[in-house]
Amino acid sequence: MTPTSIALNRFGLGYRQGDELPRDPKAWLRGQIAAYNPWSGELAQEDYAAEQLTSLVSNVDEFRSRRRNIGKTGAADAGKQQVEMSREGRREVKTIYTADVAVRTRVAVESDTPFMERLVHFWSNHFAVSTGKKRITNLVGIYEFGAIRPNITGNFRDLLRAASLHPAMLFYLDQFSSTGPASAAMTRSGAQQGGRGLNENLGREILELHTLGVNGGYSQADVLELAKALTGWTVQGIQQAARAAPQHNGSAFFSAIHEPGTRTIAGRSYREDGAGQALAILDDLALHPSTARHLATKLARHFAGDVPPPAMVARLEQAYNDSGGDLPTVYRAIIDSPEAWAPEPVKVRQPFEWVVGMLRAAGDQVVKDWWLARILSELGQETWAPTSPAGWDDRADSWMGPDALFRRVEAAEAIAEKTRLSDVRELADAMFPGALSSTTQASIDAAESNQMALALLMVSPEMLRR
Amino acid sequence: MMSRRTILGAGAGLAALSMSGARITAATAATDKRLMVIILRGAADGLSIAAPTGDPGFARARAAWSDSYASAPSLGGMFSLHPALKRVGEFYAQGDALVAHAIATNYRERSHFDAQNLLESGGLKAYERRDGFLNRALGLMPAQDFPALAIAPTLPLAMRGDNPVTSYAPTKLPDASGELVDRVRGLYSHDPQLEQMWDSAIKTRGLAGDSAGENLRGAVELGNLAARLMDNSEGARLVMVDLPGWDSHAGQELQLKKTLANLDATLGAFHDAIGPMWANTVVAVVTEFGRTVAINGTKGTDHGTASAGLLLGGAVNGGRVVSDWPGLAPSQLYEGRDLMPTGSVEAFLTGALSGHFGLDPVRTFDTMFPGRNQRAMEGLIA
Known part of the structure; x- marks a missing residue:
């Protein structure tokens, strides 16, 4: 792959029809950090x-x-x-x-x-x-x-707060009704009531998945302590939280179910501070060296290959630690990592990015909402529906198999049929500048129609990997 | 292909009838045997699957859910089967199913992902090995041609490795045109990895016939599909199935009622569809770890340690619960919260496999789960 093809496909989501090719791939990528608009x-x-x-x-x-x-x-x-x-x-x-x-x-x-x-x-x-x-x-x-x-x-700290304490997450990991064993609600009612008590699910996944990582050096006791600190964090708009104090983004804090007292996590203690107690812990977890290592590893895996190059992991880790969790600094370190510019493809395109890449390249087509949702599900990546809180796996083995490949071919033909195109050969050169193999070129040239040529291009080795 | 399915549908009922009572014992070649391994992902609660209703500790810890077991079939001794497992209960009564209880893998932490990795890779530590125990087991098989298949869009870790295996899942996408299918072969002529996958996909599609419109989520269809992929002379000898949805942190009673009913429907449909071959078939059902004995604050249970496994099929020496029962008194629990493991999931799986295919139990264990100095359970297979 050429640097331009890498910038388009490995870093980006593929060539968009009608675009000029970027002259300076790294500058093009850096510029996107500032130009990014969340509400585009x-x-x-x-x-x-x-x-x-x-x-x-x-x-x-x-x-x-x-x-x-x-x-x-x-x-x-x-x-x-x-x-x-x-x-x-x-x-x-x-x-x-x-x-x-x-x-x-x-x-x-x-x-x-x-x-x-x-x-x-x-x-x-x-x-x-x-x-x-x-x-x-x-x-x-x-x-x-x-x-x-x-x-x-x-800063990662703000992302962590916003995601881990969002109503969707509080429901998903059973946090919204988790009740401290010594909370006012439990003490008042005297005995244990059905449906009330501590749930450690969110506490565990914050440590294992969102911050420190599974080998990040926490214990079962830390899980319990975090679970206790998190009690009280619930969701606005449900009857059982009617008297809770509203927090950002639709979450709420209900002090009656919060476990009172000081909590100790990873050797640090956190005094009783209501909603603030969990926030203080999250802020420290964000800055923990294990978190830096965990995030650096996952990012390196995403941009430089299933087995993340140790030198790149170390570089991202340092960028994270030196900047105190500043994400743009880490993104720039990714762009500056030679490992992410390796000329051979390092990743398999997952179904979602593959469909997006295909639609970006194909330009004009009529695709209905329900059809998009369905095709992603048929390709094995139903949107926002991973089967575990770890999310979709980011390794080739999870996405490439005989059956998965066959589905891509079926989907490519179905999408190609909905597309109006002029010249697929020209498009192929723009999608993989300087990186189109002669085999793919020959297959496209020999296709009997533009639709067939587009379907072939979409399941070509160039498009299936990045 | 269509006609084969029609014939099958008509024959399955008769075959099932002839099965009841007498076990077919006609001499068969080793290669006629079939094995299906089902992994329940998310940590299935063994104490719900086969509830130790005769243990006072169970009555104490799970009092809130005791209604479920009021009319549950007894497994003899102190255990009762979950009432949603109706067909499994029938198999058990006719000696075609057994429960292995208080078993766990050698993993003693509580992460799903590490536990599944360890179970599937068969390594001593999570992420240590990149191949899976079922793939390595293929190297031990008596027959040279031993087709193995995972019912999943991509291969689960347990099936990955050096021995050839494939994966298949029914699709609802429109069939690709023959024209495109032919041309794709040429597109991969210089890409050995894609070329091999493509050839394998084409071959599997041929074998599975036309199953458009079916869906993994339909439990009955899944059982039928598994049977159809195994039931002819070139069919798969080993099939692996993944069933997610067992992580019951909240509202466990209802959740398990549904997931167990699905599992039961899949097993029942598989039995009915595979016909006389049931006599030569073993189905092993395992999960990565168990759940806490106590009910948590959200009417669920949290990550625990030991759970239960099921073994089904005409070849199973069934009708019994295999367990060195540790008890559920507070002092008998693992770390004061979980069912104490007294048996090994690895020994259970290797015992099923070595017993069924007539393999050496020590060598089978060493190949599938190396470096442990343990041996397979014996006597699981009749």
Whole structure:
């Protein structure tokens, strides 16, 4: 691959039809950090404020309680009514989800700053939430738009706060109802009540996945302490948090369920400070050397290969530590890493970036929202639906197999059929400047139609890897 | 391909009837045997799958959920099967299923990802090995041609490695045109990796027939699909299936009722569709670790240690619970919170495999899970 092809494909999301090729690949990438606009394209017209989020939450909450109440009426057709309600509810929520998937995809397809869009997707996956938890199906989009997008060019500390304490995450990892064993609510009610108590899920994943990493040197005791500090963090708009104090971005703090007292994590103690206690811990975790190592490793893996080059990991780690977690400094260190410019392809394109790359290159096409959502699911990467809080795996083995390859071929043909094109040969040169193999060139030349040529180009080795 | 499926559908019911009661014992070549391994991802609660309802510690810790087991089938002794596992209960009653309880891998922390990596790679430490225990097991097999397949879009780690395996999952995308399929072969003529994958995909598609419209999420279809991929003379000898959705931190009672019903439907459909071959088949079901004995504050359970495994099939020496039961009194728990492991998931898996294919139990263990100085469980297979 040439440096221009690397900048376009490995750092960016692929050539966008009609664009000039960047003259200075590194300068083009650096320029995107400053030019990045979290509210680009369709996002500019949407309302992603906290009020919107809270109403999405309370809609689901009210819906659930209405459905429960029908069951209590004892009416003969109560069961049937509930089934009908559920069907209607699912349809409504699915409409929101599908529209959000389409917005995410189109913003990436139309972006002037594709390197930064790639980073949006990277961080969204680092702080993964999933529609596997049905309750958050209508929140996963607004989570990425409102908590991830505006925070990727600041300090990691702010991204960590925004993502880990967002309503979607608080629901996804069962934090919203976690109750301190010695909290006022538990003491008042005297004995243990059903459905109340401590849940350590979010505490564990913050340490294992969001900050220190699995070998980052924390213990089960740290998990419990963080879980206790996090008690009280819940969501605005649900009945059980009606008396909680509103916090940023639709979350809330309910002191009655907060575990009182000093907490000790990684040898440091944190005095009782209500909502501030968890924030102070998160801020320190953000600056922890294990966090720097963990994030540097994942970023190096994303840009320089499944086995991250140690020298690059060390460089990113140092950039992170020296700047106190300043993300643009780390991004510049990625651009300046020779390992990320290795001429042979170092990564397999995952389904989402592959579809985005194809749509960027193909230009004019008629693709409906539901069709986009479905094709991503058929390709094995249903948007915002990874099967675990670790997010999608970023290694070739998880994405390349005989069946996965066959699906790409089917999808390529389906997308090509929806596209109107003039000359695919010219397009191929622009997509992989100076890097198109003679085999791919010959296959395209021999195709009987532009549609066939485009489908072949999309499943060419050049396009499947980056 | 279509007609083969139609014939199968008609035959399956009759075959199932002839199976009940007598086990078919006709002499068969070693290569006629089939093995399916199902991994329940997310840490399935063994105490719910086979509940030790006769242990006073269970009654104490899980009192809130005891209603579930009021009319549950007894497994004999102190255990009751989860009521959602209806077909599994039938298999158990006819001697075609067993439960191995209080088993764990050699992993003793509580991360899903590390635990799954360790189980699948069979290494001593997570991320130490890049190949999987099922792939290495293929090297031990008596037959030279031993087709192995994962029902998944890409290969799970357990199946990755030097021995040839493939993956398959039904698709709802429109079929690619024959024209494009032919041309893609040429496109990969200088790319050995893609060329090999492509050839493998074409071959598997041929074998699986036309299954457009089916979906992994349909539990019955999954069971039918697995049977269809295994039930003819060139069919897969080893199939691996991944079932996610077992991480029950909140609202566990309802969650497991659904996921266990799905598992049961898959196993039942598989049994019905594979017909007489059930007699030569073993299905092993395992998970990466268990869950806490106590119910947490959100009506779920958190990451624990020992869990249970299932072994099903006509070849299984079943109708029993295999366990050195550690007890559930507070002093008997691992770290005061989890079911204490007294048996090994690795020994269970290697015991199923070596018993079924007539392999040496020590060598099988060393190949699949090297460096442990342990041996496979014996007597699991009739």
